[in-house]
Amino acid sequence: MSEFKPVRGMRDFLPEQAEMLRSVEGKARRVAELYGYKEIVTPVVEPYDLLSAKAGEEVKSRMFLFKDLGGRDVALRPEFTASVARLVATTLRNEPKPLRLFCVGSIYRYDEPQRGRYREFWQSNYELMGSNRPEADAEVLMLSDALMHQAGLKKHAFKIGHIGVLRGILSQERVDEKIQNAVMQLMDKKQYDDAVALLEKSEIPRRCTSLIQKLVVIRGTSVLEVADRIKTLVEDYEQSVEAVENLKEVLGLVSESGCKIDLTVEAGFARGLEYYTGMIFEINIPDLDIAFGGGGRYNRLIELYGGEPTPAVGVAHGLDRIMLGLEMHKTPERSEERKTVMVIPTKDELSGQALRVAQLLRMAGIPAELEIMRRRMVKALEVADKRKTTFAVIVGEKELGEGAVVIRNLSRREQDTIRIERMAEYLKCHT
Numbered sequence: 317m318s319e320f321k322p323v324r325g326m327r328d329f330l331p332e333q334a335e336m337l338r339s340v341e342g343k344a345r346r347v348a349e350l351y352g353y354k355e356i357v358t359p360v361v362e363p364y365d366l367l368s369a370k371a372g373e374e375v376k377s378r379m380f381l382f383k384d385l386g387g388r389d390v391a392l393r394p395e396f397t398a399s400v401a402r403l404v405a406t407t408l409r410n411e412p413k414p415l416r417l418f419c420v421g422s423i424y425r426y427d428e429p430q431r432g433r434y435r436e437f438w439q440s441n442y443e444l445m446g447s448n449r450p451e452a453d454a455e456v457l458m459l460s461d462a463l464m465h466q467a468g469l470k471k472h473a474f475k476i477g478h479i480g481v482l483r484g485i486l487s488q489e490r491v492d493e494k495i496q497n498a499v500m501q502l503m504d505k506k507q508y509d510d511a512v513a514l515l516e517k518s519e520i521p522r523r524c525t526s527l528i529q530k531l532v533v534i535r536g537t538s539v540l541e542v543a544d545r546i547k548t549l550v551e552d553y554e555q556s557v558e559a560v561e562n563l564k565e566v567l568g569l570v571s572e573s574g575c576k577i578d579l580t581v582e583a584g585f586a587r588g589l590e591y592y593t594g595m596i597f598e599i600n601i602p603d604l605d606i607a608f609g610g611g612g613r614y615n616r617l618i619e620l621y622g623g624e625p626t627p628a629v630g631v632a633h634g635l636d637r638i639m640l641g642l643e644m645h646k647t648p649e650r651s652e653e654r655k656t657v658m659v660i661p662t663k664d665e666l667s668g669q670a671l672r673v674a675q676l677l678r679m680a681g682i683p684a685e686l687e688i689m690r691r692r693m694v695k696a697l698e699v700a701d702k703r704k705t706t707f708a709v710i711v712g713e714k715e716l717g718e719g720a721v722v723i724r725n726l727s728r729r730e731q732d733t734i735r736i737e738r739m740a741e742y743l744k745c746h747t
């Protein structure tokens with residue numbers, strides 16, 4: 317039989333990586349707490365109908381889709397937003413607004429595996445439901461920036477746009493919604509020429525395609541100035557002008573908040589998911605061509621799921637990519653140096669006493685491992701040393717008779733005989 321391996325695109329997290337993942341997850345949870353987002357836990361498997369309702373062709377074609385044993389069409393979640401929107405449209409429909417909800421967990425997409433792109437990956441997701449105000453958009457940008465800082469990323473930058481700029485033009489020119497969506501997806505992949513070619517095929521006026529060609533090259537970090545340039549270009553399109561005004565309000569609020577977010581406005585910026593209706597953004601690190609997070613406003617999704625019309629804005633961050641960014645910038649997410657203790661009996665008959673000593677340590681809040689391979693003392697100490705254990709607590713007959721154990725600092729090769737009741741205190745004070 318050939319050797320077993322994880323399924324393509326899936327990975328094992330060994331202890332060090334697992335610890336790093338959980339640590340980044342902890343930071344995401346802390347940000348949720350600081351901004352008032354309550355955590356909810358939703359199923360990994362959801363009805364295919366729910367997930368496909370507004371997912372966009374791209375995401376739909378990459379779902380892990382299957383029939384369960386009851387014949388239901390289900391899929392592994394390719395995002396959290398659909399599950400949160402389902403809840404807000406049903407169980408949480410009468411909850412007072414705004415609702416701030418946080419999720420963290422694994423996500424599944426049949427993406428082509430490469431560095432930073434997996435088929436099982438982790439996201440932290442924040443949804444702010446019930447407010448159409450630009451303050452809500454600003455909050456989601458600010459909490460994303462806070463997470464990047466908390467996680468320890470240094471050079472992250474935000475790309476921001478407004479889906480209403482392009483949609484406003486295409487709707488006024490009566491471009492069919494399906495074609496609009498296809499254009500947005502091409503733009504998302506920066507295939508601007510293909511997007512324009514598709515529009516030309518759908519016979520929209522030449523001045524409109526040339527306007528779009530002009531827009532896609534407009535970008536800059538003097539955000540309000542760039543927004544004004546966009547506004548001048550789209551002045552004949554009412555909805556597009558409104559969109560720029562809205563974007564300017566959001567940008568103004570972020571600036572007033574004192575939060576120094578590195579922002580670039582891009583007029584031709586689009587995102588693959590079809591449900592966006594307003595401000596959209598993505599977080600990048602300049603020398604890495606992958607997104608660390610993305611989000612935006614989607615005001616019609618809850619309604620689409622049968623709920624009350626509920627404006628909403630949200631963001632998802634890629635935790636695997638945050639980990640990758642930390643590794644690349646050599647600022648490994650280090651957990652505090654932790655003391656580790658190995659309890660070793662000097663002979664087999666003292667195993668029960670060793671269990672008791674280990675238990676006393678744990679009850680005092682000190683993590684303790686027990687030597688359970690019945691190794692001889694010299695070998696056991698050697699193994700403990702190799703595993704970078706800080707202390708060995710040696711349970712021997714003579715010391716036990718005096719109510720004591722020997723505590724050995726493995727790197728310093730020093731040891732003391734300590735009374736059992738003082739053991740925890742000693743370990744806490746010594747390094």
Ligand code: AMP
Nearest residue numbers: 427432433434437607608609610632634
């Ligand atoms: P999206 O919902 O597509 O905006 O994704 C939000 C974030 O999830 C992205 O910005 C990435 O950081 C992360 N992400 C998306 N797809 C993958 C993937 N296949 N592997 C790892 N991370 C991903």
